[in-house]
Amino acid sequence: MSAFSAVRILFPPVVAARSAGEKPSAPFLPSLAVPGLTRSPLRAPRLGRPLLAVSSDVLSGQKPLGSNSSPSSHAAVSREEALVLYEDMVLGRVFEDMCAQMYYRGKMFGFVHLYNGQEAVSTGFIKLLEATDSVVSTYRDHVHAVSKGVPARAVMAELFGKTTGCCRGQGGSMHMFSSTHNLLGGFAFIGEGIPVATGAAFSSKYRHEVLKQSNPKGLDVTVAFFGDGTCNNGQFFECLNMAQLWKLPIIFVVENNLWAIGMSHLRATSDPEIWKKGPAFGMPGVHVDGMDVLKVREVAMEAIGRARRGEGPTLVECETYRFRGHSLADPDELRKAGKLEILFI
Amino acid sequence: MAAALQTAALLSASPNPIDSRRFRLGSFARSLPGTRASFLVVRSDGSIPNSFTASSRSEKFITNAVATKSNAPASSTASKPGHELLLFEALREGLEEEMDRDPTVCVMGEDVGHYGGSYKVTKGLATKYGDLRVLDTPIAENSFTGMGIGAAMTGLRPVVEGMNMGFLLLAYNQISNNCGMLHYTSGGQFKIPIVIRGPGGVGRQLGAEHSQRLESYFQSIPGLQMVACSTPYNAKGLMKAAIRSDNPVVLFEHVLLYNLKERIPDEEYVLCLEEAEMVRPGEHVTILTYSRMRYHVMQAAKTLVNKGYDPEVIDIRSLKPFDLYTIGKSVKKTHRVLIVEECMRTGGIGSSLRAAIIDNFWDYLDAPIMCLSSQDVPTPYAGTLEEWTVVQPAQIVAAVEQICK
Numbered sequence: 001m002s003a004f005s006a007v008r009i010l011f012p013p014v015v016a017a018r019s020a021g022e023k024p025s026a027p028f029l030p031s032l033a034v035p036g037l038t039r040s041p042l043r044a045p046r047l048g049r050p051l052l053a054v055s056s057d058v059l060s061g062q063k064p065l066g067s068n069s070s071p072s073s074h075a076a077v078s079r080e081e082a083l084v085l086y087e088d089m090v091l092g093r094v095f096e097d098m099c100a101q102m103y104y105r106g107k108m109f110g111f112v113h114l115y116n117g118q119e120a121v122s123t124g125f126i127k128l129l130e131a132t133d134s135v136v137s138t139y140r141d142h143v144h145a146v147s148k149g150v151p152a153r154a155v156m157a158e159l160f161g162k163t164t165g166c167c168r169g170q171g172g173s174m175h176m177f178s179s180t181h182n183l184l185g186g187f188a189f190i191g192e193g194i195p196v197a198t199g200a201a202f203s204s205k206y207r208h209e210v211l212k213q214s215n216p217k218g219l220d221v222t223v224a225f226f227g228d229g230t231c232n233n234g235q236f237f238e239c240l241n242m243a244q245l246w247k248l249p250i251i252f253v254v255e256n257n258l259w260a261i262g263m264s265h266l267r268a269t270s271d272p273e274i275w276k277k278g279p280a281f282g283m284p285g286v287h288v289d290g291m292d293v294l295k296v297r298e299v300a301m302e303a304i305g306r307a308r309r310g311e312g313p314t315l316v317e318c319e320t321y322r323f324r325g326h327s328l329a330d331p332d333e334l335r336k337a338g339k340l341e342i343l344f345i
Numbered sequence: 346m347a348a349a350l351q352t353a354a355l356l357s358a359s360p361n362p363i364d365s366r367r368f369r370l371g372s373f374a375r376s377l378p379g380t381r382a383s384f385l386v387v388r389s390d391g392s393i394p395n396s397f398t399a400s401s402r403s404e405k406f407i408t409n410a411v412a413t414k415s416n417a418p419a420s421s422t423a424s425k426p427g428h429e430l431l432l433f434e435a436l437r438e439g440l441e442e443e444m445d446r447d448p449t450v451c452v453m454g455e456d457v458g459h460y461g462g463s464y465k466v467t468k469g470l471a472t473k474y475g476d477l478r479v480l481d482t483p484i485a486e487n488s489f490t491g492m493g494i495g496a497a498m499t500g501l502r503p504v505v506e507g508m509n510m511g512f513l514l515l516a517y518n519q520i521s522n523n524c525g526m527l528h529y530t531s532g533g534q535f536k537i538p539i540v541i542r543g544p545g546g547v548g549r550q551l552g553a554e555h556s557q558r559l560e561s562y563f564q565s566i567p568g569l570q571m572v573a574c575s576t577p578y579n580a581k582g583l584m585k586a587a588i589r590s591d592n593p594v595v596l597f598e599h600v601l602l603y604n605l606k607e608r609i610p611d612e613e614y615v616l617c618l619e620e621a622e623m624v625r626p627g628e629h630v631t632i633l634t635y636s637r638m639r640y641h642v643m644q645a646a647k648t649l650v651n652k653g654y655d656p657e658v659i660d661i662r663s664l665k666p667f668d669l670y671t672i673g674k675s676v677k678k679t680h681r682v683l684i685v686e687e688c689m690r691t692g693g694i695g696s697s698l699r700a701a702i703i704d705n706f707w708d709y710l711d712a713p714i715m716c717l718s719s720q721d722v723p724t725p726y727a728g729t730l731e732e733w734t735v736v737q738p739a740q741i742v743a744a745v746e747q748i749c750k
Contacts, residue, residue, distance in 0.1 A: 170530055171532060177534050192522055195489070195491020203500055
């Protein structure tokens with residue numbers, strides 16, 4: 001899984017070999033060894049250069065380290081940052097696996113949509129946001145909530161319908177909200193969160209221009225997550241237009257996992273390259289490998305920077321894949337193992 | 346006599362505990378055959394009031410409309426003579442006062458800015474407040490209504506204008522799912538202080554699609570509050586109240602009422618969103634109405650008075666929730682109810698109101714509740730046909746005569 005293999009600790013001049021033995025003890029983690037990050041303390045690099053984790057492009061030789069950009073720029077993260085990203089993604093995966101277990105044991109009900117496989121997108125974007133930035137999601141929102149800082153306990157309690165849940169048990173799986181963490185939902189119908197996100201971005205611009213409340217870091221940014229199916233919906237296009245028209249500080253993140261329940265993206269869309277729809281409205285459209293957290297993070301940094309400076313919205317298409325069905329009730333018969341789309345993982 | 350009853354009602358509204366049996370005037374009148382609306386008014390301390398001064402009115406009493414000359418009370422124009430304006434100007438005045446008072450109040454909609462609004466409700470506001478505060482949106486109702494909701498969740502107080510209420514059908518997804526429900530599904534974490542307003546109702550040959558009555562479609566949405574204005578006085582008061590409310594409020598205006606002229610007070614006033622308005626106190630029948638039909642009812646009332654009837658006319662104003670207190674008081678007095686509305690017969694406000702009255706005041710009714718509504722047809726273009734789909738004063742007169750037989 002390249003999301004995890006992307007994070008490698010580089011010991012110059014040789015890449016560390018895969019660690020042989022230690023399997024993680026938690027039963028729901030996939031049984032793969034994450035190279036380099038074992039429990040034994042890492043030895044300090046002898047050459048005095050900082051430890052770096054780089055994206056898989058660099059390791060596969062497609063992009064030489066330090067050629068165009070310095071090692072400390074976009075493609076690289078420090079060890080501390082890498083651990084934050086790793087923990088967030090593992091937490092997201094473990095959380096969703098526990099949801100599946102509870103559901104199939106008959107302790108959780110309704111429509112539960114899991115995020116397994118798409119963690120790099122959530123972590124890549126949300127871990128760059130400040131507390132005052134907003135996130136708007138869809139029904140596949142558990143991991144967005146957890147990444148944004150909502151305690152996993154509160155999200156899980158919400159899934160059990162308890163009053164200790166983040167929405168007092170009134171919202172459920174598809175309606176995760178948190179005013180303290182600026183998580184503006186959780187929406188059950190596809191596309192209906194995008195105008196809400198546009199409104200939050202409008203508020204941010206309004207606060208700056210009308211109320212004259214300035215933030216030294218720049219405008220508060222809103223990130224709207226939605227899927228490939230939504231990109232054929234009117235609200236998507238209407239909001240692309242309005243966001244670019246008024247240069248709102250918003251990032252439209254498409255989690256293109258190629259499937260809208262059982263409808264393949266290719267069967268539903270005349271031009272399946274979603275990133276191209278950005279320039280049609282006058283905003284940059286970026287395509288990124290959504291399984292590589294460092295690549296997503298690099299693109300996110302650029303898009304968030306643009307929005308903060310008031311340069312307007314960006315459309316980011318993250319090609320990703322969901323390892324489970326659309327929801328836990330989905331028999332998921334149309335996607336067969338070994339089909340072409342799995343090859344790009 | 347009407348004033349005595351009003352005072353009796355006031356006393357029942359006072360905070361002092363009263364013996365409710367004494368105020369069962371309805372059952373008292375029914376037990377005496379042949380009597381018709383002759384009551385003995387007894388105060389809770391046993392004395393009979395002998396003066397009904399303006400000072401005995403509690404501040405919770407519904408202000409009288411100044412629409413009819415005979416009912417114009419002194420209190421509404423007591424201190425200053427007031428100023429005359431048209432209904433759309435009253436809406437603008439209310440909006441402007443709230444925008445001056447609170448910088449988070451903003452307007453969004455089609456042609457609200459540079460054009461001044463298709464019915465000129467927002468004329469001049471964009472010049473005064475700027476293009477961001479009075480935002481001209483592209484033609485994308487669902488999205489800009491959703492944008493208003495997102496803005497409301499994040500600290501602003503938007504007023505979203507539907508150029509015609511019918512266009513808000515395109516925004517139904519946002520109004521139902523997000524506007525109405527987000528406060529609940531978020532466990533109370535977010536409030537949606539949005540006002541959605543616009544002209545609706547049947548105009549002059551505007552065609553079927555521009556003549557829709559969306560109050561009947563929206564009334565089931567949980568979490569939404571609905572009010573309908575009908576005079577410049579209540580238009581301004583309800584606009585201000587809706588903006589100040591932390592709940593999502595839909596303010597229904599009517600295409601044909603924008604040019605009504607009235608003298609309204611100079612001093613600031615805000616009306617209560619959940620209150621109905623006593624237009625004409627009476628004894629024989631309670632006529633419940635709202636928006637444009639109020640004027641058809643008042644026209645019919647002139648004919649009815651000449652024929653010897655004494656109708657009590659209430660403009661319900663609050664379409665959701667109903668002001669069952671005022672309505673109930675009236676039903677307990679007159680025992681006969683006629684509802685006159687512009688909604689369709691099927692699933693309209695009238696049918697809900699009828700059900701609510703039956704549920705709550707069944708024992709006080711002497712006759713079945715009659716409901717006059719528009720026909721269940723698309724509004725025709727031809728003027729004569731259009732007239733026939735909407736309730737006319739003659740039908741109201743006939744209905745009252747039938748109820749009061």
